[in-house]
Amino acid sequence: MDLTALTLESIREALARKQISAEELVRAHLARIEQQDHDVRAYLTLSPQRALQQARRVDALIAAGEPLPALAGVPTAVKDVIITRDLRTTAGSQILRNYIPPYDATAVARLEAAGACILGKTNCDEFAMGSSTENSGYFPTHNPRDLRRVPGGSSGGSAAAVAAHLATVALGSDTGGSIRQPAALCGAVGMMGTYGRVSRYGLIAFASSLDHLGPFGRSVRDVAAVLQAIAGYDPCDSTSAREPVPDYESRLLEPIRGFRVGIADEYFQGLSPAIGDNLQRGIDLLAKLGCEITPVSLPHTDYAIACYYIIATAEASSNLARYDGVRYGVRAGVGDGLAEMYRRTRNAGFGPEVKRRIMLGTHVLSSGYYDAYYLKAQKVRALITRDFLEAFDEVDVIVTPTSPVPAFKLGERLDDPLQMYLADIYTVTADLAGIPGISVPCGATRPAADQPALPVGMQLLARHFEEARLLQVAYGFERAGGFGV
Amino acid sequence: MPLTEKDVRYVAELAHLELTDQEVKQFLPQLDSILEYVQKLNELDTREIEPMAQVTAGAAKPQLRGDEPRPAFTPEIALANAPAPSAGFFQVPRVIERES
Numbered sequence: 159m160d161l162t163a164l165t166l167e168s169i170r171e172a173l174a175r176k177q178i179s180a181e182e183l184v185r186a187h188l189a190r191i192e193q194q195d196h197d198v199r200a201y202l203t204l205s206p207q208r209a210l211q212q213a214r215r216v217d218a219l220i221a222a223g224e225p226l227p228a229l230a231g232v233p234t235a236v237k238d239v240i241i242t243r244d245l246r247t248t249a250g251s252q253i254l255r256n257y258i259p260p261y262d263a264t265a266v267a268r269l270e271a272a273g274a275c276i277l278g279k280t281n282c283d284e285f286a287m288g289s290s291t292e293n294s295g296y297f298p299t300h301n302p303r304d305l306r307r308v309p310g311g312s313s314g315g316s317a318a319a320v321a322a323h324l325a326t327v328a329l330g331s332d333t334g335g336s337i338r339q340p341a342a343l344c345g346a347v348g349m350m351g352t353y354g355r356v357s358r359y360g361l362i363a364f365a366s367s368l369d370h371l372g373p374f375g376r377s378v379r380d381v382a383a384v385l386q387a388i389a390g391y392d393p394c395d396s397t398s399a400r401e402p403v404p405d406y407e408s409r410l411l412e413p414i415r416g417f418r419v420g421i422a423d424e425y426f427q428g429l430s431p432a433i434g435d436n437l438q439r440g441i442d443l444l445a446k447l448g449c450e451i452t453p454v455s456l457p458h459t460d461y462a463i464a465c466y467y468i469i470a471t472a473e474a475s476s477n478l479a480r481y482d483g484v485r486y487g488v489r490a491g492v493g494d495g496l497a498e499m500y501r502r503t504r505n506a507g508f509g510p511e512v513k514r515r516i517m518l519g520t521h522v523l524s525s526g527y528y529d530a531y532y533l534k535a536q537k538v539r540a541l542i543t544r545d546f547l548e549a550f551d552e553v554d555v556i557v558t559p560t561s562p563v564p565a566f567k568l569g570e571r572l573d574d575p576l577q578m579y580l581a582d583i584y585t586v587t588a589d590l591a592g593i594p595g596i597s598v599p600c601g602a603t604r605p606a607a608d609q610p611a612l613p614v615g616m617q618l619l620a621r622h623f624e625e626a627r628l629l630q631v632a633y634g635f636e637r638a639g640g641f642g643v
Numbered sequence: 644m645p646l647t648e649k650d651v652r653y654v655a656e657l658a659h660l661e662l663t664d665q666e667v668k669q670f671l672p673q674l675d676s677i678l679e680y681v682q683k684l685n686e687l688d689t690r691e692i693e694p695m696a697q698v699t700a701g702a703a704k705p706q707l708r709g710d711e712p713r714p715a716f717t718p719e720i721a722l723a724n725a726p727a728p729s730a731g732f733f734q735v736p737r738v739i740e741r742e743s
Contacts (some may be wrong), residue, residue: 260720353698367698393708397699400706464681475658482659484733489726492736499736500659513660514670517651518677520658534684536694541687543695576676592698 161186162323180213180231200319204278230273235325253507263360280315307565310340335585338597342560342615353592354399357392365473415448420553424459436601439643468535475519560615
C-alpha cells in the first residue's frame, strides 16, 4: 500500500482496521518529502516532531479503542501565511525569516483537535501576493506535473504538496484566487468558503476584506472533511460568520439531478481551446448527470481585475505597515533613527512585488486620489456582487474555467506584472463578492506531443453559505469520472 | 496623467520605503501601466451605487464581546520575537526630526 497515495476515506479505513498506524503514515510522508521535495520545493519548514507526536496520540487512541476524531492521523501541510505556535512562520518573506509565532491560527488549532498531523509549512508568494509562487522570498516551487513549470500561486506549495503526495491535505489562503488557481494548475481540488466561513484569526493579513483560508485535497471528500473541521464561528475574528456549519460530508451524496448550472458567457469569451475544450467536456458531463445548463450573464466581469487590484493593494498597504522592525521580524540596522530603521528594514525585507503593491495601495488611498480609486472600486465591487446575486436567482451554481491558461514555465511571466494580474480574471470575482468557490480537476491539456499533460481546472461558484451545494456538484462530477474528462 | 519619478518617490516615502534610483526607474512604467489599466472603472456610472465597505453577507451590526479581562500574553512571550528587547520593552532608536 502506497501510504502517500491514500485519501481520507482509505486512511480512516486502514487505521480502523489497524492495517497501518498513524506513525507509519506520517513517516511515509516524511520519507517521501526527503526524496522528492528537493525537486518540487513545496516546503519551507518541516515539523517532523510535531507530526509524530500527534500521530502517537492518535495511535494511543486506537490502541485504547477510543473513537477517532475526523482527521485522525491525516498528514497535513499548512501554507506559511498561517501561523503555527512555536513553528517558524515566514509568510514567504525574508522580513519574517526568524519569526516564531506564540499561538496557533484558529484553523490550525481546529485541525490538530481533529487529529491532523502537521508535516510542515509550505512555500507561497510573499505575503500571498502572486499567482505563481515565484514571488516567494526564498525560492520558487515547481509544478509536480512538469518541474519546469509553476504550480500557480499564491498557495503553490500547498497545492504542489498535495498533488505530489507530500501531504494528504493542505491549508491555503485565497484573496484573489490563491487556492483555486494553484489547485487547477496542479490537478488538485481547492476550495474557498464564503467570506467569514473560516476564521482568519492567525492568517497573516494581506487584504482583510478579501482573505480566506481553505483546504486542498486530492478528492472532494477530503476537502469537505477539512472544511468541516475548520469552518464555524470564532469569537477571535470579528468577521467570522455565525451561520451554522452543515455536515458537509454527509451531504456529498445528495443527488444533483435537476440542479441549474449557469454558464456565464463573459468567462468563456476568448478562451483558448486548451482550456475551453476541457471545460466543454466537463459541462457536457454535468448535463449528462441531469443538470440543467443555462446561460447567465455577469456583465461587470471585465472590471473585476481593476476593482480587485485597487482594493487589495489598498488594504495590503495598510496591513503591511506593521512590518517595521519593532516588535517581530528582522530589523535591518538602525541608522539615523526610527524612520530610517523603518525604511531600511522594509527595503531589505520586502521583495519587489510586495513593494509594488504597497506603493499602488498607498497611492490609491492618498489624499486627492481616494475617491477616484478606492471609493470607486468599492462601488464597482457592489455591482459585481449584485451580478452574482441576480444570477443565483436563476441558477444554483455557476461553472467557469479556473485559469485562462495551464501552468506556464517558470520565469515566463515575470517581466510584466500587469499580464500576471490579468490571469486572475476568473477567480477574483468570487473574492470580491464574498461567495464560495471550488476548483476541481477537469482533464488535462498537452502543450506539445513530447511534453507532459498539464491539468485544467473547472471552477464552481455558489451563493453565500452554499458550500454544501458546491461540494455536492463537485462530488457528483468526481464520481462520474469528471476529473479525467 | 502619467506618473512621474517624483510621484513614485513621494508614495514610497509615505509607505516608509526608500527606493534606489534603479528601483524607481524599474517601478515607474510598471505602476504607470497598472494605474492606466484601472482607469477602466471610469467607464461605469456608479453615482447611484453605495460603496461596498463590508463583505459579510447580510451582516447586521457586529456583535461585540463583553468588556471582560481574559488571559493574554505574558511580557516574555510578547517580547520573544523582538529584535531588541530591553527591560521588558521593545527598544527602538530615538525619533529624530527629518531635515527637509
